Amino acid sequence: MHTFVRTAAVALLAAVAIVWPGAGPALAEEGDVAWTVRTASNSYGADRSSFSYAVNPGGQLKDAMVVANRGKAPIDLAVYAGDGFTTGAGQLDLLTRDKKSVGIGAWLRADHETVAIQPGQAVEVPFTVSVPGNATPGDYAGGIVTSLTQPDSAQSINVERRLGIRVKLRVGGDLKPGLTIEDLHVDFAGSSNPFGGGDASVTYTIHNTGNAILSAQQTVSVSGPFGWLRTEAGEIAAPPELLPGERWKVTVPVHGVARAGRLTATATLTPRLVDASGSTTSLEAVRATTHGWAVPWLLLLLIVVVIAGIAGAVLLARRGRARRKLREDVRVREAVEKALRDKKPEAVSAPGE
Structure with a gap:
């Protein structure tokens, strides 16, 4: 170095x-x-x-x-x-x-x-x-x-x-180990295949907020609404041992993420503390979530087309019903008028005849 x-x-x-x-x-x-x-x-x-x-x-x-x-x-x-x-x-x-x-x-x-x-x-x-x-x-x-x-x-x-x-x-004294996840966000990059998924990039900063030197085991996942279509990231390298107060920025790629609309990215850290004898202890996990978007453009286009088709069919049906009603009203009116024309007035007799 x-x-x-x-x-x-x-x-x-x-x-x-x-x-x-x-x-x-x-x-x-x-x-x-x-x-x-x-x-x-x-x-x-x-x-x-x-x-x-x-x-x-x-x-x-x-x-x-x-x-x-x-x-x-x-x-x-x-x-x-x-x-x-x-x-x-x-x-x-x-x-x-x-x-x-x-x-x-x-x-x-x-x-x-x-x-x-x-x-x-x-x-x-x-x-x-x-x-x-x-x-x-x-x-x-x-x-x-x-x-x-x-x-x-x-x-x-x-x-x-x-x-x-x-x-x-x-x-010696009160040892207070602690890690936090800061500035977590997720970005999505779709593939050229409109029917396929894409890759997400999850970034965050690990902050050693305690007074002990810590490393951590990391896991990252991305899912769609209601936890559907969950995708786990591959193996993530452990961060270096961070001294108290230090920060370490992490970028994790997650491949094969479905275009599920609103995405939820979850990052989990399991802090690892090394004691004076050299043995390692895993501490309580720390978790953070954030949201992003993977817009399914093809699905949205299909939905728009279907909605437009339904709206067009409803409009045509209404217009058809209106035309039929109009024709029926004209037919009835013409029939009434014809009946009135064809009806002869009855003779009225004078008194004393």
Whole structure:
């Protein structure tokens, strides 16, 4: 992972590597420069892939990192700590030295700010973690970093290579893990086949609103009115472990969605909490729904045609009945008039005749 920092006077290129759980010692190498970092073997354990602690507010602990020079020349490394954050690629990165840390980066101090190592040699770098008495309970992530800065004459820049080990700290107190689903919406894109369905795109943001580092299992579905024609999304990759306060945007495609008119999209998260021992616990699921439209244009056209046909038939039937009634009225009137014309008046006799 590479970070570029430029100023008016000099350009600084920082290359960062973090030892993740399950990985071996981290190695940084560039030409004749090479070194590794690993956790020290002590009462906290041997062959640890990272540092992980549980400390109460006001507590303190001591540990160490081992740095080995695998190159052919002596190296002088700076040693410091930094707070962690999740990158857009879903990986844990550390704040650079010029950025202010308020958690692990502020609480962890190495016994020496620099360390000189001869070729083929390894040194142990002790450090102390001091948690303030007013520290907020919950999870913190960061790292302890070794750093080497060298000039690169070809590019006229200084190159800083940073190699560190992840540090996870749980401060004692009330642990309140929590995830929410924000900005959920669904979009539909129909296929060129008017009789077929289409694909829906469900997007939302996962927000870690608690004080614990969390990942989650995700499921997404799209259905029509009354839950009909339900379509499940395929397997969804788990989001990265989010630090408290962090957000992660998710876009999930759902294929083969029917043109059912009003759509209902449902996203479900099952938060996953990792405790100090490394075991994972699934928490109560979080669910959110939203609505969209998948207009069945062909069906609507058919409905319009049918309604128009019915309306036309009713109109023609009414007109037919009106014509028949008119003809019947004319026939009756003509018959009455004819009868009146054909009827002779009766003779009236005068008195005394």
